[in-house]
Amino acid sequence: MPLWWKKHEKKMKEIQDKQNRNDQSGMAKCVPDEPLQDKLEDNLQTMKETTGKSSDIVYRFIKAGQNPEVSVAIVYTEGLVDHQTINECLIESLLNNHDWQTQISPQKAFALIERKVVSVGDVKTVNHWGDLFLSLMSGETIILIDGMRKAISLGTKGGDKRSIQEPSTQLSLRGPRDGFTESIRTNTAMVRRRIKNPNLWLDTMKIGKVTQTDVAIMYIKGIANEEIVQEVRKRLNRINIDSILESGYIEQLMEDQTFTPFPTIYHTERPDVVAANLLEGRVAIFVDGTPFVLIAPALFIQFFQAVEDYYARFDIATALRFLRVLIFFISLVAPAVYISATTFHQEMIPTLLVIAIAAQREAVPFPAFVEALIMEVTFEILREAGIRLPRAVGQALSVVGAIVIGQAAIQAGIVSPAMVIIVSITAIASLATPALSIAISARLIRFLLMFLAAGFGFYGVIIGVMIMIIHLCSLRSFGVPYMAPLAPFIPSNSGDTIFRIPTWAFKERPRLISQKNIVRQGKHQRPGPPDKEGIDTNEKGDKNET
């Protein structure tokens, strides 16, 4: 490396270090981690100063008791709290005449209010500013009492949330229709509703120095591999970042390998998928503010497993699984194969077909590779525009897109009809993959393979695919080989890979993921017509321990 670069690097590092230090001191100033003061006015003053007199923070003064009166302040953040709870359970009981009003004194006020007045389930005592603000900002209500160096924090979280709706990704014909929402509590509840078991453990933490986002790890104690749970926890604890706005932040900060086109963590919007994965021994990571839940460790084959595979009968599921693997390969190599066959291996195409293709290409001025590149890039542009387009303009785009990609490009002699077919097939195939994250990696690799095809023909494509497979085999997701159970080959788990065996034959959980508690179902689960002698189907077997 040249010397000037080293110097430059050193300088940049110094600047960065300085900034980091400044940041931290800034943070400390923002949220003083000091105990509360005596006087109510002082406390409120501090709160107003710290929040910059933000208008959405509501301060409500109440004089409680008759003789002597005690000043009480209720502070909450508008929009994050449930008004009904505050009105009915707090303000009403504070203002109304009850027998406690006569007993109140500045000394007893705190205990009285905490124990007798407030009719809310979740009540905490806060001593420090840091905790106080965290509670306030997450939608809890703070009760400050004059003369007390502590405050009461009430769990009044509420406000407007999106209701549970059908997920917009990973749709299925058969299966539950509920999808995760942005609220972490709703999400964890949806999973718990499916797994009614005390061994379903939830471990919550806050990540993001500024955003203080709730992140929860969910796993089934006894099924999940303890080492993987530890590893997940370790990686989450290591994260030191200002903000977590979506689970994608966490995914990128904790994945095993950054420089790979393949996702090593699965994400889903469906609670049934999370439940199924937890039962296989995986760990789910919920992030507040996003409907996408992370699942780790993720295997390659997992991205081809749609939920419906498990709800449909096995023969149909197997056929669809085959189809999906085929689809993945089509979306990966179709343009590359077309390019190499038409520019290097014309002898491989049937005579009449090659003549037909040649006829179409007769007036096309570009080599096949450029032609393919034009079409592929055009399609990517259309797709990218289509995702972010306002609904009202969508119609116009699809009309223009169809004309550009289909009719006009051919008539203008820029591309051949065969190329349009190839691009369309590829596009449809890449949208048919059940997990979009693997379709996107196929999209990237497709362009690479197209370059190789243009340079070397099939030789290049094969080399490219080989490198891809070698790379896939080298990947790990939380220590589990990415290609398992295909490489390393695990016979007892291979029933759920490119084909899916009947449900009664799923005897074991994935071995590499859930190492201890492997047995999934009892013996003799295979159904059949009634037998005269009567088969004892409810034989003891080894039942699930959990």
Added chain:
Amino acid sequence: MKKVTRMKRKGLLILFLFFSMTTLSGCWSKKELTDIAFVIGVGLDKTEDGKYLVSFQVVSPGNVAGAVQQGGGGGYGLPVTVFKVRGDNLVEASRQGARMVSRQLYFAHTNLLVIGEDLAREGLHEIFDALERNSQFRTTTSVIVAHNARAENILTLLTPLDKIPANKVIKTLETAEHVWGENIDVKVGDIIQDLVSSGKEPVISGFKLIGDAENGKRKEHLETTDPDVRLTADGLAVFRDGKLIGWLIGKDARAATTILKKIKSTVINIDWKGKKESIVYKVTREHTKVKAIIKNGRPEISINIDIEGDIGETKVPVDFSDPNEIMKLQKRLEKEFENEIEHSVNKVQELKSDIFGFGEALHRTAPQLWKKKYQNHWNDTWFPELEVNVQVSAFIRRTGLRYNPYFWDKDQGGD
């Protein structure tokens, strides 16, 4: 830390090398579809001065039916053009072709090789090496001999239905082999095998040109429902030592394909109740067994043929529901077919060329004796004198959709 940067540098270097490898080698052997001329048929003739005249039938893709109209109006042109080149050998001729053709001649889709009768009579031995040696040319290319014609004339003829003339020839060959059985679709590889075999000589299907070849070149002759220039499959060319020595036509050709086990289905007519060719028998299944034996020091060949089929047509009233009648018919069929086969064998024996592979059959039964005694003089002395026993067993499986013909009732009992 230092180690990491060194590794990084190494990685970068490898990446750079890999990148330059892809860019510098520069699309080796890349050829765009618009830069190659698909040679669909090759014709070989001999000129008066002893040189080869090679005709390349090249497809003009834009004019083949099924192709879309391109912007700029390609118009309606001819599906193929033919380039003729003279040369001392095939390779030279094909390279010389570059002077006439704007694109690179591409032989991987050559489906047809036409050999002019003149050249065939002089000998095929030397031409196949170039074809076999070329990496583009396929040994699965079909070969025909132009019967009484020059190969160039066959290739320049425009054909109806199948726009590409070479395809028309191949498809004709295939259908003729399939439903009529007088022709065989012979590939380059088969011929090379037969040329080197001492116990079998090659046969190649012939194609005949009816009408004036000059007229057939023009599109106008297709603008009629009954083109006056036509191309038909016609007979089998018999070779000996790589030279054409005679033709088998009609039933003789069919008998030859039967012995060669190449027949799939055909039609046999028999005389019945004094009326000539009155019952038509459609062969649907055929099995031939050729066996050689040595009797008193002389080789003998026995041919067992099983045929199975349906009644296709009758012109005389026959009671097909009568098993005895059927048996009689079968006997008659056997006799008829035996005669046909024997006639063909005799004719080929006169030509002194073992196209049936009897020598190979003998080789299989007596390998030692074959090498010692028969191999060297097979075609000259042993084959013409060979005793050939033909045994046909015919079986009538069905009589079509009905038993008796509609005119049966009238003549009932009037046998």
